[in-house]
Amino acid sequence: MNDFLFTSESVSEGHPDKVADQISDAVLDAILKQDKTSRVAAETLVKDNLVVLAGEITTHARVNYDEVARNTIKRIGYNDPAIGFDASTCTVLVAYGQQSPDIARGVDKSVDLDQGAGDQGLMFGYACDETPSLMPLPIFLSHRLVERQAELRRSGRLPWLRPDAKSQVTVRYVNGKPESIDTVVLSTQHAPGIEHKKLSESVIEEVIKPVLPKSMMKGKINYLVNPTGAFEIGGPKGDCGVTGRKIIVDTYGGAAPHGGGAFSGKDPSKVDRSAAYAARYVAKNIVAAGLASKCLVQVSYAIGVARPTSVMVTTQGTGKMSDDALSALVTKHFDLRPRGIIQMLDLLRPIYEKTAAYGHFGREEAEFTWEATDKALALKQAA
Incomplete structure (x- = not known):
């Protein structure tokens, strides 16, 4: 199969599953700053204005997990109770246990090069x-699109943007090599009151086109922006987010x-x-x-x-x-x-x-x- 269409997607830092991922990794970082020998398996669930932290952690570090979660949520951009998920007012439940001693026996039996794997x-x-980064083009462009959405949201250039967004890019391959971009889908959460026509035009011109390589823009490209219309309810208010999804x-x-x-x-x-x-x-x-x-x-x-x-x-x-x-x-x-x-x-x-x-x-x-x-x-x- 040398000529085909191939599609990849990405999601923004404000997508509920990515909020969960970032909180889990923020917890890991906070622990590693104090104790590099720690064993961490930190899971997070976010839904509505609730954050649940669970998993297994064995460490000498003393970490305020509530504070780590709130700081991460604030950095992402959920700072307004009206959005339905807010760093200041959310409830954070912490339910970490310790790593099973059965696992620890195999992993911690030595600290030299014969340390065992933590799992099969x-x-x-x-x-x-x-691409120059030696990545497939569809996923590379999908990531850059949601990064661009976040940049324009943070800068205030498109002030009606909100943190949750998804992208999807379909690339046409000829003789097994990327030839042109066929379709771009970008769905972004937004403030109430923005007309769909204005939103769509702004996203295409300000978010999408600056990201796409000119060499890949051949012929008609299908742009689909918020195909269902309104996307006002997003983030953990719209969907439950879980680490690792x-x-x-x-x-x-x-x-x-x-x-x-x-x-x-x-x-x-x-x-x-x-x-x-x-x-x-x-x-x-x-x-x-x-x-x-x-x-x-x-x-x-x-x-x-x-x-x-x-x-x-x-x-x-x-x-x-x-x-x-x-x-x-x-x-x-x-x-x-x-x-x-x-x-x-x-x-x-x-x-x-x-x-x-x-x-x-x-x-x-x-x-x-x-x-x-x-x-x-x-x-x-x-x-």
């Missing part, structure tokens, strides 16, 4: 040469498989998160080295066991060398044991709240060490 599971990493938005927009484990609220001993970051790091360096135009990496683990139970590399027919040879290179140049990943990517830092909106991958942030291509030269030379 499979994780994927992906990279391709469709936007795993495809968080990764590759459906362009690559997903192992099923969410990221937010989990410390890096959880391979759901750390190994997915490492797999992206591996895949990105292979593509950056020019060894393939696409690369998919799968790793898997058993709970309490340090070494991966499997490592698979496939270039989907685009490799300059065999997949088996690339797998051997990966084994030589990347330590994919949990402690090795933590050291390689310096993951015991309070960097996670920033990851929880607009994608964990494809963003050139200094803290996002898994986006570095510092291994590309060594891989190229070894090949």
Whole structure:
């Protein structure tokens, strides 16, 4: 299948599921600032004006979880009781327990490179040469659209914008490569009183068009802005939000498989998160080295066991060398044991709240060490 349409979506920082993700990661960051040895699995539920914090946390840190949640909600932009969800007036319930000693035995048996994985599971990493960030174009553009919506909301340029928004981009592929943009959907929460025609025109001209690459704007593009009309009730007032429900938005927009484990609220001993970051790091360096135009990496683990139970590399027919040879290179140049990943990517830092909106991958942030291509030269030379 060389000619096709492919679609990905993203959601804004004010989407209820993303509010939950950001609170969970803000809790993780607050704990890691005080105690890097902490074990954290922080889940969040938001609905109406209620926030529920639950999960398992084992730490020496002393954190005001209520304050962390409210500060996160305030930063996102829910600061008005009239919206139905408000940082100052919401109720915050805290129900954290401790990590099971059965799990701790396998994970904490040592602090050296033989630290066991925090759970079993499979994780994927992906990279391709469709964008400078080596991400698929549909998810890359979807993220940029909701980022742009947030920028215009915060600056006051479009004062009727509210925090909740969703984007969706359909790209036409020819001979397996992005050729043009076919459809853009953007739904944004807004203040009462704005006419749909004005809203639609403003969103198309101010939010959408500045994001789309001119080289991809060929022929007629279908723009769908708030297709159902009014979108005044949004955020947790409109829908219940829960940590870990936007795993495809968080990764590759459906362009690559997903192992099923969410990221937010989990410390890096959880391979759901750390190994997915490492797999992206591996895949990105292979593509950056020019060894393939696409690369998919799968790793898997058993709970309490340090070494991966499997490592698979496939270039989907685009490799300059065999997949088996690339797998051997990966084994030589990347330590994919949990402690090795933590050291390689310096993951015991309070960097996670920033990851929880607009994608964990494809963003050139200094803290996002898994986006570095510092291994590309060594891989190229070894090949």
